[in-house]
Amino acid sequence: MSKLHVFDMDGTILSGSACMELCRQLGRLDEVIEVEEAWGRGEVDHVGFYELLIEMWEPLTDLDVESAFEASQWLDGLPEVLADIRERGEYSALVTMSPQFFADLVVARWGVTTAHGATVRAREPVVAEAVLFPEDKPRIVDELLTRYGLSIEDCVGYGDSSSDVPLFQRLRHSVAVNANEKLRALAAAEYDGSDLREVYAIGRSLLDGSG
Structure with a gap:
């Protein structure tokens, strides 16, 4: 039986965050930090968040996106983890x-099976239906489990914050x-560190029933 x-x-x-790295590339890091803090306080909703970012991203080019991606700090072992999942005939989802355009680079670079993000673009109006909300995550995962013929017992999730x-x-x-503490209270296991291979080992032990 495969896994997700x-x-x-x-x-x-x-x-x-991806949005922070994109704005850093444009020299507008302080501004996006203010927007993210306002979002965290509930002063800006998800759609309003992207409407503010789209204004900052007006000069954003494909080269800027690629440069921001290259400069981002990914957890150690990400390519190896995704490769191991593929070699086992299992599935990965971001x-x-x-x-979405930033998440797609993870597909192209390291071969995550599928990626799901907000379909927003620089210089284009924000459509509310294109913005993902935390409640969309379990819906997307249920759709993937149906697509792959798997059950909830065949799935492990990795996350860090209230959106998860x-x-x-x-x-x-x-x-x-x-x-954060709220997510730790819900999780079957927790990890602090910078090596995704160690995170993945914990996830595998949960799927195998040994965690």
């Missing part, structure tokens, strides 16, 4: 509230990675 490994991106396999709460409430197997 579901990864959040920001704060889980990526230190920081489910993130960050932009609905998914962790749905999953039996979950690993909180450098996570």
Whole structure:
């Protein structure tokens, strides 16, 4: 029987956030930090968050996106983990509230099976239906499990923050990675550190029933 490994991106396999790295590339890091803090306080909703970012991203080019991706700090061992999943005939999914165009680079570079993010673009209006919400994560995972003919017992999720709460409430197997206290309380296991291979070993032990 195959398995499905579901990864959040920001704060889980990526230190920081994709939006922060994109704005850093444009020299607008301080501004995006203010926006993210306002979002964290509930002063800006998910759609409003992207509407503010789109204004900052007006000069963003494909080269800027690639440069931001290259400069990002990914957890150690990410390529090896995704390669091992493929070699076992299993599936990986990146489910993130960050932009789809950034998540797609993880597919292209390291071969995650599928990526799901917000379909927003620079210089284009933000469509509310294109923005992902935390509640979308378990829906997406259920759709993937149906597609692959798997059950919830065949799935493990890896996340770090409040956006992963609905998914962790749905999953039996979950690993909180450098996570906040709320997510740790929901997780089957937790990890603090910078090596995704160690995180993945915990996830495998949960799937194997030895964790």
